Amino acid sequence: MSASATMPKQVKIVEVGPRDGLQNEKETIPAAVKIELVDRLTRAGFPNIEAASFVSPKWVPQMATSAEVMAGIVRGPGVIYSALTPNMKGFEAALASKVQEVVIFGAASEAFSQKNINCSIAESIERFRDVAQAAKQHGLRLRAAVSCAFGCPYQGEVSIESVADVTARLRDLGCDEIDIADTIGVATPNKVHAVFGRVAHEFPLAQLSGHFHDTYGQAIGNIYAALEAGVIIFHSSVAGLGGCPYAKGATGNVATEDVLYLMQGLGIETGVDLDMVVDAGQFISAHLGRKAVSRAGNAIAAKRKDREGSRV
Ligand code: HMG
Ligand code: MG
DSSP, rough: OOGGSSSOOOOOOOIIIIIIGGOOSOOOOOOOOOOOOHHHHHHHHHHHEEEEOOOOTTOOGGGGHEEEHHSOOOTTTTEEEEEEEEHHHHHHHHTTOSSSSSEEEEEEEEHHHHHSSSSOOOHHHHHHHHHHHHHHHHHHHEEEEEEEOOBBBTTOOOHHHHHHHHHHHHHHHHHHHEEEETTTTTOOOHHHHHHHHHHTTTTTTEEEEEEETTTOOOOHHHHHHHHTTTTTTEEEBBGOOOBBBTTTOOOBBBBBBHHHHHHHHHOOOOOHHHHHHHHHHHHHHHTTTTTSSOOHHHHHHHHHHHHHHHHH
């Protein structure tokens, strides 16, 4: 790996746990628990939290309480709260919930587009056009996700050109930021270099984000590769929560605690308090009745317990 001279001084971490993380949970999580989680994440200092998803409750029941969550949270000054909005119905709900950013979500794979949002890539771009226009009219930030940028659970290989093509179409809708998403966590660092290298010809690198799931344990390596490639925005999920209901077997996003530990070690500023994120991760994992998936989070929590024990 190359010397850290090429590394940025600062990156933006978008916390997606309350949405990407929790959307996959089978048991209904009370809105009060989600609110407590978002509030803890706000206090930890994230500049951007993906807190809601205004999709069909028949498709993703866990997100049905999104309006309640948005109404209940204590908003931090300057913090951007984002919500997924696949169509105008979702947009209207997001607007009423006073989000600062709406997220349209397309795919680089036709098969995934059909399974996830029930339409082709071309049809999705047409639906997104109205959402994009409405976002601009109301002065909201517009972000887009490109799912399956490194592989698809249904069609397998996804060509780099199809990632570049969808990115260009989303750019033309006026997006402020575009997420290059490894939905099923199959990427390796060489592919990360190749994809970001190509996509950067379509959209400014500084507005592209790396959204890595950790299914094959490659996410931290992939983030390092993305940093080398010039990416400065990353998505992660507290306690490594999640998966995608339309990508069976895919595990959660890379754990935020692990990403923050990496950034600390590299001397890269995030503005986020790792200890408070560890607490938030332990809080939600306790509620879910399982251990957090974050290696760094669990190590830090174990060390604390050790210290407390030795004081007794
Ligand atoms: P559809 O069935 O084709 O839509 O679904 P429709 O327009 O025919 O409507 C069907 C019913 O849904 C109607 O209700 C609508 O009112 C309702 P009914 O009349 O039958 O009672 N409906 C809605 N309800 C609430 N909010 C809405 C909404 N829209 C329609 N916005 C649709 C099309 C897109 C709605 C559906 O496929 C859907 O909701 N999909 C969501 C899938 C999803 O959320 N996937 C997970 C998030 S993506 C992800 O995780 C990837 C990401 O993390 C990046 C990565 O890792 O790759 C972002
Ligand atoms: Mg995701």
